[in-house]
Amino acid sequence: MDTRIKEAISLFEDVMIYGTEQVLRSMDEQFWNQYSPEQLHLLKLLKKEERLTAGRLAALQGVHKSAISGRTKKLLAKELIRVVETPDRRSKLYELTAEGERVIGKARELTHRYVQEQLVDHVNDEEIDQFLRIFRKLKAIIKTEEVDE
Amino acid sequence: MDTRIKEAISLFEDVMIYGTEQVLRSMDEQFWNQYSPEQLHLLKLLKKEERLTAGRLAALQGVHKSAISGRTKKLLAKELIRVVETPDRRSKLYELTAEGERVIGKARELTHRYVQEQLVDHVNDEEIDQFLRIFRKLKAIIKTEEVDE
DNA sequence: TTTTATTGGTTTAGGGGGTGAACTTTTTTG
DNA sequence: CAAAAAAGTTCACCCCCTAAACCAATAAAA
Numbered sequence: 294m295d296t297r298i299k300e301a302i303s304l305f306e307d308v309m310i311y312g313t314e315q316v317l318r319s320m321d322e323q324f325w326n327q328y329s330p331e332q333l334h335l336l337k338l339l340k341k342e343e344r345l346t347a348g349r350l351a352a353l354q355g356v357h358k359s360a361i362s363g364r365t366k367k368l369l370a371k372e373l374i375r376v377v378e379t380p381d382r383r384s385k386l387y388e389l390t391a392e393g394e395r396v397i398g399k400a401r402e403l404t405h406r407y408v409q410e411q412l413v414d415h416v417n418d419e420e421i422d423q424f425l426r427i428f429r430k431l432k433a434i435i436k437t438e439e440v441d442e
Numbered sequence: 443m444d445t446r447i448k449e450a451i452s453l454f455e456d457v458m459i460y461g462t463e464q465v466l467r468s469m470d471e472q473f474w475n476q477y478s479p480e481q482l483h484l485l486k487l488l489k490k491e492e493r494l495t496a497g498r499l500a501a502l503q504g505v506h507k508s509a510i511s512g513r514t515k516k517l518l519a520k521e522l523i524r525v526v527e528t529p530d531r532r533s534k535l536y537e538l539t540a541e542g543e544r545v546i547g548k549a550r551e552l553t554h555r556y557v558q559e560q561l562v563d564h565v566n567d568e569e570i571d572q573f574l575r576i577f578r579k580l581k582a583i584i585k586t587e588e589v590d591e
Numbered sequence: 592t593t594t595t596a597t598t599g600g601t602t603t604a605g606g607g608g609g610t611g612a613a614c615t616t617t618t619t620t621g
Numbered sequence: 622c623a624a625a626a627a628a629g630t631t632c633a634c635c636c637c638c639t640a641a642a643c644c645a646a647t648a649a650a651a
Contacts, residue, residue, distance in 0.1 A: 301573055329606095330459060420576065425453065435457065478635095507600065508602080
């Protein structure tokens, strides 16, 4: 087997498995210390889908429902999300508050700046296309969605 | 600004920030549930460097020394690492045990299979080169090393 | 030398993350 | 209408992390 494949595997390990925390650490101390990646992810999902139930959030984040129960409790306390009444009184439907919108906007802005400075400014045009092609595949691979218990 | 850049940023977010946990989850339930990513990372560092002190491990993993203190305690209990005597009796030098070698070998094998099946089998030759180019840059960006307190 | 830093680790409190099982409550179903 | 299923919460337990207090050993100063 090709040494290129070996290098690819090693890089995948270093970057995708052991390297992600470092990304967060190097982004913005102030902001990323206030909200966990998982909390921001949940907010981001609500931003995109408008309203989601706890069960749906669990499926989308790929975690057990009890994890969502705790997370939403914290986000409710921080007033970043609110509960919307629904006909089925078993389920809880969540949506962002204005403050939640603000926070997710800020997160996006910081990510934008980081990627721009760290990556985009250091690659040429051709490499951006390569980045897009590769990352579209990666995103497809890690897509969680509907694995359920 | 180019829509390609926007897509790049969005992909970076999805993959590098919110997507990594999913990678671990989808790899191998059995094995990855026994050892945390951080524990395996530490073993991997020892595999590469042979012997490392607690302080050095903290720098390499980019965490506080107390985090290493706890981690090494667990790995010692599992007998995956051992302490090596040194002249300076303040510091602790660690190295892998035979069992530690076995575990890190297994981790590498599983990663290998995963990357092969999920990624390599679905890209063509040209894309592998693109993957290498992009991931070498990413690795350079997230390199922690010697940030210290 | 003797005293005073400094360095390397450990411990503890407190706050994240996660799971699985037990338990409610509300809907569905047969 | 009783039994089963679905949606959430709580609890015990484990991992991760930091910051601050604390010890022990080595290095530096006086």
